[in-house]
Amino acid sequence: MYICIVDWHALTAEYNDTGVLRDYVFQAAVDILAVGLDPNTCAIFVQSEVKEHAELHLIFSMLVTVATLTRLPTYQEKKEELESYGFLGYPVLQAADICLYNAHKVPVGKDQEKHIWLANDLAKRFNRIYGETFVLPEALFTEVPLILGSDRRKMSKSLNNDITVSATEKETEEKIRSFFTDEKKIRKGDPGNPDMCPVYMLHRVYTPDADEEIAPPCRTGELGCVDCKTRLSANLNAELAPLRQKRDELIGNPDYVWDVLRNGSDIARARAQRVMDKVRDNMKTSYRKRP
Ligand code: SF4
Known part of the structure; x- marks a missing residue:
């Protein structure tokens, strides 16, 4: 390669x-x-x-x-x-x-x-x-x-809508909190459409069984966007932790x-x-x- x-x-x-x-x-x-x-x-x-x-x-x-x-x-x-x-x-x-x-x-x-x-x-x-x-x-x-950035445009460093390996856990949580979601889902209880949501795109990569654990309760309204983002942050940070450690070693x-x-x-x-x-x-x- x-x-x-x-x-x-x-x-x-x-x-x-x-x-x-x-x-x-x-x-x-x-x-x-x-x-x-x-x-x-x-x-x-x-x-x-x-x-x-x-x-x-x-x-x-x-x-x-x-x-x-x-x-x-x-x-x-x-x-x-x-x-x-x-x-x-x-x-x-x-x-x-x-x-x-x-x-x-x-x-x-x-x-x-x-x-x-x-x-x-x-x-x-x-x-x-x-x-x-x-x-x-x-x-x-x-x-x-296709993974979209926090503003639903293409994820890109130059647009500052991206999540980087070099970001800290806290910075990653803050960035995920800023992500656009399905604009028709205003509060918990409203039915959402995960297919229109950049948070769900990331869940599909970082959350095992996202199609069962995230998509159905989003559609029924049972899952709110705040909880959904918190779960994504936890999964993403867990996956990135060893990469960040390796990153620190390489920087040194x-x-x-x-x-x-x-x-x-x-x-x-x-x-x-x-x-x-x-x-x-x-x-x-x-x-x-x-x-
Ligand atoms: S519940 Fe999750 S997948 Fe559904 S719209 Fe909100 S953030 Fe997106």
Whole structure:
């Protein structure tokens, strides 16, 4: 498995404050290791350490129209805030991130489905023009493919509507208390619709038998939102406790974390270079080789 910390993508929002990126990269690596991804079986690396991402991005950008990119929902949602070419071309760089490793499955949330479609389309288009080169990637969803944030928008660090592994138990409880619920359920006794509620989405991940323990009493009104959130906080904090402990240990050992990223980048680069050699051969642009 290749786990890429996408610092170039972060530039779409942080282009004028790049001093924060080093810490973002470090914190992302700590989270990845704390949740249990093993650097002995996964290449965990930083995107900008593998320059081939930029090369394939440029090649892919020739195979997609501006109209296709402007129609993508993520562009439509944020186009007023982020007007740069980098933001418009973000999904093309994402396609390069995926195809550079010939990934066949990409674990994503439902909101990223269109981007995986674009990566698949670009791989197909390249293969059709230049010959068989890329595996066609597909999205890989979990049983709960969409988790919404506290304000019912996509859960995102930049929207501050997220729950982070690094938050304390108290901060997590406070954040869960702030979550929107089914707006028609005002007080205990009112029937609710858990399918419209971001709290229930998290229960489906963190509460065993949520479909029996939470959904039916929510629908009848027997379960109030305050109790429901308290139960979620308890389950979520119990699950995150060992991850937070591991996180603290990793923060105290930064040399180990940077070593993991260095090794991961070397492994990823070697793989990416093999794929790019094939890309250049098939495009007939390997000028140092005899035809
Ligand atoms: S009871 Fe729980 S699932 Fe139902 S609306 Fe309230 S918070 Fe959401």
